[in-house]
Amino acid sequence: MTAVAQAATGLIVHGQTAQGLTGCPACGVAAVGHRRRRVRLHDIPCCGGPVRLVRAKRLWQCRVGLCPTTVVSEQHSLAGKRAILTNRAIRWATDAVEKCDASVSALSHQLGVSWRVLLKGIETEGRRRVGRL
Template sequence: MSHATGCADAPTTTRPCPRCDAIFGVERVQVEAVERRPDRVTVTVSTPWQLMGCPDCGVVAPSRGRRRRVLHDVPHAGVGVVVVWRQRVWRCPDTACARAVFFEQVPDLVAARGSITTRAIGWATEQLRREHATITGLARQLGVGWWTLWRAIKPELERLA
């Protein structure tokens, strides 16, 4: 299938189809690249540039570039999906401010310090509730450990109870 007609079967590309942002479904997050291998799909995402003030003192902070965060997402057609988020980093220029460095947060993508996407947490929760899946099986499908998945979904299960 050509890249113009669908991104699911497209080869590795740094110019994904225009529909990829919509398919990915997280507001403010843009798909930069998609790499498809037999055992895994890797989607590289980032957010557009924005002026940012320090959360503590409000001073406009200069960018310190980006760091790569690897996140585990919902498997697709039996293949693991990894999201590489190019997360922005800022430095507070005010020497009197207690906060030196701070990182971009996109709660619709992943919880702070999380490694499993918000979408994958919702998927895993539904698999547990409706399909009677096990934490072990879901963790294997997501490519994470049992405790990693449990720590991520336990608050959601408690909220739903």
Template sequence: MLGLDDFGVVASEVVDDELHVLVETPDGQVMGCHDCGVRAESKGRRTVRVRDLPACGRPVVLVWRKRLWRCNEPLCPVRTWTESSRHVAARAMLTGRAREEICRRVGEDADAVAEVARDYGVGWHTAMAAVREHGEGRVDDPARLDGVIALGMDETSWLRATRTHHTLYVSGLVDTLTGRLLDVVPDRTAQAVASWLARRDRRWLARIGVVTLDPHRGYAHAVGAHLSHATLVVDHFHAVALGNRAVDDVRRLDGATIADEAMALTRSSNLDTHAASTPRAGPRRSIDPVPSAAR
């Protein structure tokens, strides 16, 4: 039921919306002292709590009643110790399978470390330690880059500008056929990307046939130095954005031209109307006296 062959489930209950599972190793075990080999004596148990894989939508806590052992050989330097399990490292807060799953979710599912830590009921640093433990070897494995024939690169704003530093950027490199993130390098300069490409062997570089990038010239310079044989294309997001920007510029230009022409026509029309409604200047005429017949 538990899936950990070292343990037997004694009881379980929900405590503060977490599933607590009481586990023990089977009775009747024979243990020898790991120093002198003399048969050890059981001296009871003590309880430790270890986080395991979530179950039923709840974090799981293994309440492990660890057996205490004592060596009765007077000449042996070892006096007491507690039992161990291959599923739980010494003084660990998480089972081994829980640590592996945390790394998988962060690396493969792209879940945030904080989100995974919350699901497991642990702190961010504990979850991140599990990611480093099981993830660094995978990142350092050169085989993870095998099979890449189309490379993409783009910049991402990593940290907003503050009073003490400008906006910080990183460059992401991806396999554009699978969408898999290959690596993230600091900055968005040609040197940052060129240094990453320089660490790849020639056979790997030779297999890259297409490079997709944004219009940032730094990337083009880096690609030209190491992947001059590859076809360069602008990613569709930036291509569409540049196209829309060009259309907007033309619309604004045409709009401004039409507005200027309309204003000129309006001014001309106003001048013509004003001229037509204004009497022409001429010599003054005296008013005729009232005819005598009308007096």
């Protein structure tokens, strides 16, 4: 976490991963740091309002001339590729539906996302929990 700000729509938490070394998934040679891209994710509500994470995702570049991979994007356990919600927010909402009979509409309001976005995450998490993924 690098900064926290209070906005009209809730808390905004900025963060980034530490410098690290990664290999190119195609050729295995160490990739070179390229730049960072901001990724916005909705996280578990805090202090009665939505929380958004703004993560500076690392991008690496493979400089091996014949390698088909040019840029490698950082993957993190916090959220999947092109995710809108963090994995823990999906687990939180799925628990609330499963154990508290909470409505998807109410939970989506607390998370600051549409109910369609949340329902898709809950369906995926539900399938994972019953072993169908």
